[in-house]
Amino acid sequence: AAGVIQSPRHLIKEKRETATLKCYPIPRHDTVYWYQQGPGQDPQFLISFYEKMQSDKGSIPDRFSAQQFSDYHSELNMSSLELGDSALYFCASSSSGTGGRTEAFFGQGTRLTVV
Amino acid sequence: AQSVAQPEDQVNVAEGNPLTVKCTYSVSGNPYLFWYVQYPNRGLQFLLKYITGDNLVKGSYGFEAEFNKSQTSFHLKKPSALVSDSALYFCAVRDSTDTGRRALTFGSGTRLQVQP
Numbered sequence: 001a002a003g004v005i006q007s008p009r010h011l012i013k014e015k016r017e018t019a020t021l022k023c024y025p026i027p028r029h030d031t032v033y034w035y036q037q038g039p040g041q042d043p044q045f046l047i048s049f050y051e052k053m054q055s056d057k058g059s060i061p062d063r064f065s066a067q068q069f070s071d072y073h074s075e076l077n078m079s080s081l082e083l084g085d086s087a088l089y090f091c092a093s094s095s096s097g098t099g100g101r102t103e104a105f106f107g108q109g110t111r112l113t114v115v
Numbered sequence: 116a117q118s119v120a121q122p123e124d125q126v127n128v129a130e131g132n133p134l135t136v137k138c139t140y141s142v143s144g145n146p147y148l149f150w151y152v153q154y155p156n157r158g159l160q161f162l163l164k165y166i167t168g169d170n171l172v173k174g175s176y177g178f179e180a181e182f183n184k185s186q187t188s189f190h191l192k193k194p195s196a197l198v199s200d201s202a203l204y205f206c207a208v209r210d211s212t213d214t215g216r217r218a219l220t221f222g223s224g225t226r227l228q229v230q231p
Contacts, residue, residue, distance in 0.1 A: 004158075033218050042205060042221045043159070056218050090158060096217065101166045103149055104219060106158040 002026055004107035006091050012113045013081050021076040021110045025093030031055070032074040033104060034066060035090040043090060049074055050096055081114045088112075117142045117210045121222035128196045129230050136191040136204050136225045144212025148189040149219060150180055153203040162204075165189060176200070196229045203227075 005024040013019050025032050031050045035043035036059075045058035049068035060066070063081075068074045078085060088111050092104035118141045128134045140146050147166055151159040163174025165182045173179045180191045189206060203226050207219040 031217060042223045045218045045220065048218050050217070058218065092159075094217070101147060101164075101211075103161045103164055105161065106151075108158045111156075 004091055004093050004105055006089075006107035006110050008110060009108065010111050010113075012115060014115055015081055015083060017081050017114075019078045019081060019112060021078070021089055021091075021112070023074045023076070023091030023093075023107060025072050025074070025091070026105055029093035029095050029105075030072065031094045031096050032068055032072070033092040033094075034060075034074070034076050035092065037088040037090060037109070039087070046076070078112075083114050086112060086114045117146075117208050117220045119206050119208050119220055119222035121204075121206055121225045123225050124223075125226045125228060127228045127230065130198050131195050134193050134196045134200070134227065134229070136206075136227060138189045138191065138206030138222055139187050140189060140206070140208045141187065142208060142210040142212075144210050146187075146189075147209040147211050148180075148182060149207040149209075150174065150178070150189075150191050151205045151207060151221075153205065153224075159205060162191070196227075198229045198231050201227055201229045 007022045033048040034046040037043045046060040048056040052068045064078050066076045088109045090109045092106045094102045094104040120139045149164045150162040153159050165172045170182045205224050206222040
């Protein structure tokens with residue numbers, strides 16, 4: 001079965017550079033979530049999109065932005081990278097049709113290392 | 116607001132023994148509760164969920180969880196642990212009455228170590 005695809009799997013950037021992470025949700029899933037997981041920490045919700053509109057916002061820094069495109073894939077853009085941005089970034093997708101009862105399916109994550 | 120607490124950073128259990136990983140939650144309305152497992156350098160894998168109905172929910176790999184409304188708990192259990200169950204386990208909650216908030220809130224995670 002198709003899963004959530006994230007690219008790249010690994011990314012190394014220098015401080016103050018920019019990075020773009022991509023997420024391809026499971027087909028027919030209309031909701032995408034982005035999470036950040038620091039070393040030894042639980043996943044922290046950043047932002048979500050439903051039908052290409054931002055639906056919820058968590059602890060996403062102002063230096064980050066994201067969008068969902070017409071084909072439902074999503075991109076997380078990160079600028080002015082800081083060392084503290086080094087983390088595993090997960091994308092998850094779900095179908096909204098069941099009023100929030102559906103579990104979210106997670107991708108393998110993108111490991112971002114800022115040096 | 117919705118929150119989850121996993122009081123144990125690590126649980127150690129011998130192979131073949133029963134295991135319990137604890138989770139308590141707080142929501143304004145009714146909870147949708149989820150358990151996920153994370154293996155090293157991998158994404159989170161869904162194990163099971165409670166939405167409504169029977170308080171005992173059965174999931175993947177022989178895991179089950181019991182919803183207790185009065186204690187606001189959703190503990191994960193397995194009758195007989197396997198070494199391969201060793202991983203990081205996350206409990207998550209979503210408030211069913213908060214239609215604007217669909218994202219899950221995760222607990223801090225519990226590392227399960229099953230010794231041979």
